[in-house]
Amino acid sequence: MSATILDKIKAYKLEEVAADKARVPLSAVEEAARAADPVRPFGAALRVAQTTGYGLIAEVKKASPSKGLIRADFEPATLAQAYEAGGATCLSVLTDTPSFQGDKSYLVAARQATSLPALRKDFMYDTYQVAEARSLHADCILIIMASVSDAQAAELEDAAFAWGMDALIEVHDREELDRALALKSPLIGVNNRNLKTFETTLETTRELSKHVPTDRMLISESGLFTPADLADMASCGARSFLIGESLMRQADVTAATRTLLADPVAA
Numbered sequence: 001m002s003a004t005i006l007d008k009i010k011a012y013k014l015e016e017v018a019a020d021k022a023r024v025p026l027s028a029v030e031e032a033a034r035a036a037d038p039v040r041p042f043g044a045a046l047r048v049a050q051t052t053g054y055g056l057i058a059e060v061k062k063a064s065p066s067k068g069l070i071r072a073d074f075e076p077a078t079l080a081q082a083y084e085a086g087g088a089t090c091l092s093v094l095t096d097t098p099s100f101q102g103d104k105s106y107l108v109a110a111r112q113a114t115s116l117p118a119l120r121k122d123f124m125y126d127t128y129q130v131a132e133a134r135s136l137h138a139d140c141i142l143i144i145m146a147s148v149s150d151a152q153a154a155e156l157e158d159a160a161f162a163w164g165m166d167a168l169i170e171v172h173d174r175e176e177l178d179r180a181l182a183l184k185s186p187l188i189g190v191n192n193r194n195l196k197t198f199e200t201t202l203e204t205t206r207e208l209s210k211h212v213p214t215d216r217m218l219i220s221e222s223g224l225f226t227p228a229d230l231a232d233m234a235s236c237g238a239r240s241f242l243i244g245e246s247l248m249r250q251a252d253v254t255a256a257t258r259t260l261l262a263d264p265v266a267a
């Protein structure tokens with residue numbers, strides 16, 4: 001069977017982390033994490049936002065494996081401020097370089113330019129990366145169930161909680177969802193992107209929403225473009241969204257964010 005994009009990313013990410021560990025010892029990363037800005041509540045901010053409107057995790061995303069370069073004019077701090085002015089609840093900042101042209105410094109810059117909680121959007125395998133996320137002032141990490149074992153997921157989640165951060169657990173299908181529900185985090189992200197074909201379909205959230213218990217927060221991720229898409233997802237119980245491309249392609253990011261959030265369906 002041919003390697004998926006996640007297999008390829010995992011291979012270079014493990015090498016990257018090994019190199020980082022050799023360069024900066026864990027003790028130094030932990031010291032930086034302890035000195036980082038206080039954690040901003042991520043899940044709680046979404047919960048508040050979605051009681052009256054929608055929760056939006058707005059992604060600072062320059063490029064992707066599926067779309068190549070998305071935004072040439074890319075200044076993370078300015079984009080983060082534009083998102084905040086448009087009403088975003090949280091930020092997601094890609095720190096992976098080879099596939100997304102992201103950078104660890106983008107997370108620091110974006111978060112420090114706003115008062116929003118920020119997700120470190122990367123491919124996490126090692127608790128070293130979790131401490132590093134906190135040292136970059138992250139408030140939440142991503143755990144992609146398709147790419148980790150149950151034991152690894154639990155270890156990463158425990159590490160996030162120990163640093164006071166939240167963990168967004170990402171799933172693509174029923175099997176991953178069942179594994180995610182064995183974890184503690186209430187934040188369940190259903191990714192509408194098929195990682196083999198890169199196609200997005202909102203049917204993924206529609207289908208999996210039936211199996212997400214009401215004590216978990218369902219967050220629909222990827223392939224969301226219009227207010228009608230958000231209303232569609234809200235009708236099956238997702239009132240928080242992770243959106244990158246559709247907002248990153250707009251000249252006026254603030255106006256586009258406002259328009260997307262302007263007319264939420266009643267909670």
Ligand SMILES: O=C(O)c1ccccc1NCC(=O)[C@H](O)[C@H](O)COP(=O)(O)O
Nearest residue numbers: 005064065066221222223242243244245
């Ligand atoms: O975006 C990709 O092409 C991609 C490819 C392989 C693994 C992950 C990928 N994206 C990560 C994401 O989850 C999205 O950046 C995020 O959900 C926002 O999606 P979108 O609104 O469609 O940019």
